[in-house]
Amino acid sequence: MTNPEISARAPLRPVRESRPWKADTWQAMPAAQLPHYEDAAELQSAMRQLESLPPLVTSWEVLALKQLLADAQAGKRFLLQGGDCAETFADCNNEVIANRLKVLLQMSLVLVHGLRMPILRVGRFAGQYAKPRSADTEIIDGVTLPVYRGDLVNGPEFTPAARRADPKRMLEGHARSGMTMNFVRALIDGGFADLHHPEYWNLAWVERSPLAAEYRHMVEGISGAMHFMETLAGPIASFQRADFYTSHEALLLPYEQTMTRQVPRQWGWFDLSTHFPWIGMRTAALDGAHVEFCRGIRNPIAVKVGPAMHTDQLQQLIEVLNPDDEPGRLTLIHRMGAGGIGQHLPRLIEAVKATGRRVLWVCDPMHGNTEKVGNGVKTRRFANIRSELEQAFDIHAAAGSQLGGAHLELTGEDVTECLGGASGLSEADLGRAYKSTVDPRLNYEQSLELAMLIVRKSGQAK
Ligand code: PEP
Ligand code: MN
Secondary structure, eight states: OOOTTSOOOOOOOOSSOOSOOOTTGGGGSOOTTOOOOSOHHHHHHHHHHHHHSOOSSOHHHHHHHHHHHHHHHTTSOEEEEEEOSSOOSTTOSHHHHHHHHHHHHHHHHHHHHHHOSOEEEEEEOSSOOOOOOSOSEEEETTEEEEOOOOTTTOOSSSSHHHHSOOTHHHHHHHHHHHHHHHHHHHHHHTTTTOTTOGGGGOOTTGGGSTTHHHHHHHHHHHHHHHHHHHHHHOOOGGGGOOOOEEEEEOOOHHHHHHTEEOOTTOOSBEETTOSEEEEOGGGOOTTSHHHHHHHTBOSOEEEEEOTTOOHHHHHHHHHHHOTTOOTTSEEEEEOOOTTTHHHHHHHHHHHHHHHTOOOEEEEOOSTTSEEEETTTEEEEBHHHHHHHHHHHHHHHHHTTOOEEEEEEEBOSSOOOOSBBTTTTBOGGGGGTSOOOSSSOOBOHHHHHHHHHHHHHHHHHHO
16 A cells, blocks of 8 residues: 555645644534434544554655656546445455455556556455445344444444444444455555566455456466566566555544544644545535545545536535645546436536646445335346446546546445346346445456446447
């Protein structure tokens, strides 16, 4: 996650003075999607403990990522951002973490090879533990309880004890994020991402995939090219590293506040719970607590943009979150649905163009395509995910804009949560291996297929 080759050029201090900001000024604003903690003293105690613990990333890494995002804005890199909808404490284990890394590495190999440009890899992991929900409560058999808001807040079991918002969970979430991060860093530093050994990333069940032959063919091509270059020029050391950055939705503000720190020899504040926090669609109100919190930190920020976003709201968000038009600072992740992107994206692209400001446009083809089938099971159809992504490339190209990345929910586990894809998962398959407690994820094979599709489509859209 550190890249010594990138100099973290320190941006200038803000040109204009804005309203005073502190890590807790969000507390005076209306805050959507926050849990109610019954015991204020218990909350304060957890927050004080977190404040005394080390953060999870460094300001140096955060600034290096911002520079890489600036490159992506300039069309010189493609962002691949992916991982679980929600991590769980139970899944903080060797296998789940390594498998997720394998899928992301394989996808990025497909993208590097096909797009002929560097890929910026960002995981939805090491902190993706808090979830926005469509209702505050859940009713089962006439019993009403608070809704599950992610392991950072409460437990998924339908009991009053599990559903109580427990501030101590923030300490556990911090610890598990640290363990995840440590394991990812150790794998990468130990050579797991070495392009000389793509076999390290093979997943046990991959050989059965209809895409296995195409993938193997590509890997052989890359290995051949590397061997050729090394014969001529000696070992390719820089290929041995693959940087990974982390991201999560900056939803649970009491937690994010405790990780927000000042560091020596840097001005301003950094949210050091993650490299790249994002503001979810449900918490992007201009005068809301989440926007207030994010405007004051120096991390790169992403905002999810849904069909209900007004053009003037988007323009004002850009003004509030990136008043100085700092390169790499702001990413917009649109998630409209295959049926809505044609209607909504063009007006938003025009609105951003009218500001003259730079943003990185990223497509999340997952969250606008969630539906319920059969007995209320949440799923997404691969055909819709594919369609939204393809339309995104075309709409940006037609508007003289550029799609600079994809934001996906995926897992390295052999799950059956999304319908379709190369091996044609059907509704009957959903019962076989549906493990997500929240949104349905692409499995390995569907993820790889999507990477191949991005390559084909971006070639056409140029
Ligand atoms: C998510 O990314 O899991 C999510 C809830 O997204 P959105 O805010 O776009 O609905
Ligand atoms: Mn989700």
